[in-house]
Amino acid sequence: MPSTLKQILKEVTFEILETMFFALPEPLPDDGGLLPGLVFDLRASVALGGRQNLALNLFLPKPLAADLTASFLGLEPDEIDDGAVSDMAKEMINMVAGNLLNRIGEQAGFEMGIPQAVFGKRTLTQETLAENKNVFICVDDQFLMLSFSREDG
Amino acid sequence: MPINVLLVDDSKAMRSAIKKMIHISGIDVGEFFEASNGKEALALLVDEWIDVILTDIHMPEMDGLALLDSVGRDEVLKRIPVIVITTEGREERIQEAFGKGAKGYIKKPFTPEQFKQTVTEVIGEEYAVDAQADLEGSDF
Numbered sequence: 001m002p003s004t005l006k007q008i009l010k011e012v013t014f015e016i017l018e019t020m021f022f023a024l025p026e027p028l029p030d031d032g033g034l035l036p037g038l039v040f041d042l043r044a045s046v047a048l049g050g051r052q053n054l055a056l057n058l059f060l061p062k063p064l065a066a067d068l069t070a071s072f073l074g075l076e077p078d079e080i081d082d083g084a085v086s087d088m089a090k091e092m093i094n095m096v097a098g099n100l101l102n103r104i105g106e107q108a109g110f111e112m113g114i115p116q117a118v119f120g121k122r123t124l125t126q127e128t129l130a131e132n133k134n135v136f137i138c139v140d141d142q143f144l145m146l147s148f149s150r151e152d153g
Numbered sequence: 154m155p156i157n158v159l160l161v162d163d164s165k166a167m168r169s170a171i172k173k174m175i176h177i178s179g180i181d182v183g184e185f186f187e188a189s190n191g192k193e194a195l196a197l198l199v200d201e202w203i204d205v206i207l208t209d210i211h212m213p214e215m216d217g218l219a220l221l222d223s224v225g226r227d228e229v230l231k232r233i234p235v236i237v238i239t240t241e242g243r244e245e246r247i248q249e250a251f252g253k254g255a256k257g258y259i260k261k262p263f264t265p266e267q268f269k270q271t272v273t274e275v276i277g278e279e280y281a282v283d284a285q286a287d288l289e290g291s292d293f
Contacts, residue, residue: 019262020170073166074173087166095261098240 005104009135009146012099016092017139021071028136028143038124038143041065045091045149046097047113054110056100058093059122064142065089082119090115090144096146155183156204156228156276160222162238163178163212171207171238178265180272191215195223198230205276207259210250221253234275238263 006038010027017023040059048054060068062085069088094115101110124145128134135146158175162168168187175182180260186201188194191216201282210217217237224230230249236257247258257275259268 016262019264020174072173073169074176075169084166087164091164091166091170095240098242098261102240102242 006135008029008103009100010097010137012103013096013135013137013146016095016099017068017137020091020095021068023071023139024103026138028138035049040122040124040145042085042089042117042119043122044086044093044115044117046115048097048101049111049113052152055113055149056097057149058089058096059145059147060089061142061144064144067140067142068092075078086119088115089117093117114118155181157184157186157202158182159186159188159194159197159201159203159219160208161188161191161206161208161212163189163209166187167209168247174263174265174268178269178272182267191217191223194220197223198224198233203233205272206233207238208235210237210239210241218250218253221250221255225254236271236275 014025014027017025039061041062042060044058044060045055048056052133065085065088066077066080069075069080069085072088072091073080073084075084079128094112097112101112104110133147137146139142160168160171162171169214172185184201186197186203188197190212191208194208195215197203198206206220208220215223217239221235221237224233224235231254232254235254236259237247237255238259238261240261241247243261250258257271259271
């Protein structure tokens with residue numbers, strides 16, 4: 001991922017976390033430092049289209065997803081269920097992608113699809129980190145990851 | 154004076170989030186009505202007194218722009234101000250919404266202060282703000 005694109009992605013995600021989720025995000029180095037072995041439980045994604053048929057993905061561990069859901073919806077943690085967590089993740093990736101495209105998309109011919117969210121464990125590997133294609137953000141000592149992928153891949 | 158709000162968004166989560174933001178903003182709301190698309194919104198508008206409509210653009214069945222068209226064609230409904238809340242940032246789409254009668258535009262993400270400013274600009278300070286509510290006194 002080009003460094004300029006990473007920077008824009010960080011900026012829009014920070015703004016969304018701060019304003020809509022009342023969270024205090026912290027930046028991490030691109031390689032994440034101590035992150036290998038980190039487990040994510042939820043992936044939200046949205047197609048961006050464009051020449052490369054890209055999709056934007058958001059990976060979250062369940063505890064962070066539950067915290068963000070409670071903040072976003074104004075609910076207590078014990079009121080949160082998987083459906084609410086899934087809805088939150090879809091709204092979050094929708095806002096991140098929408099604001100990203102507002103800054104880069106008109107020139108690049110991107111067009112957003114409908115966001116989706118699926119539960120499923122994914123462990124972050126050293127190989128994934130070495131690809132240097134991801135953006136990591138820390139929220140309350142927990143980590144989320146953003147990455148691009150090809151829709152057909 | 155409390156206002157009755159019609160919130161139109163296909164995402165239940167986003168409707169909940171916007172309701173929370175309205176509460177934090179200190180806007181004095183009487184009743185909240187919710188619809189998941191423009192068609193449901195029009196059905197509610199027939200039966201309920203609504204002071205302001207807050208609508209997304211992208212929705213299934215009837216989107217926000219089609220809702221603006223329908224409201225604008227109705228002699229009774231067109232008195233109700235419509236504010237568009239969306240991630241859509243393309244200038245031509247925003248201007249299209251204003252051209253169809255939208256009175257305000259709020260881009261997601263937004264702060265409670267930004268939300269309050271737009272709503273009070275559209276419907277008037279004395280109408281929207283609860284004297285008992287104060288952002289500085291909020292827990293958030």
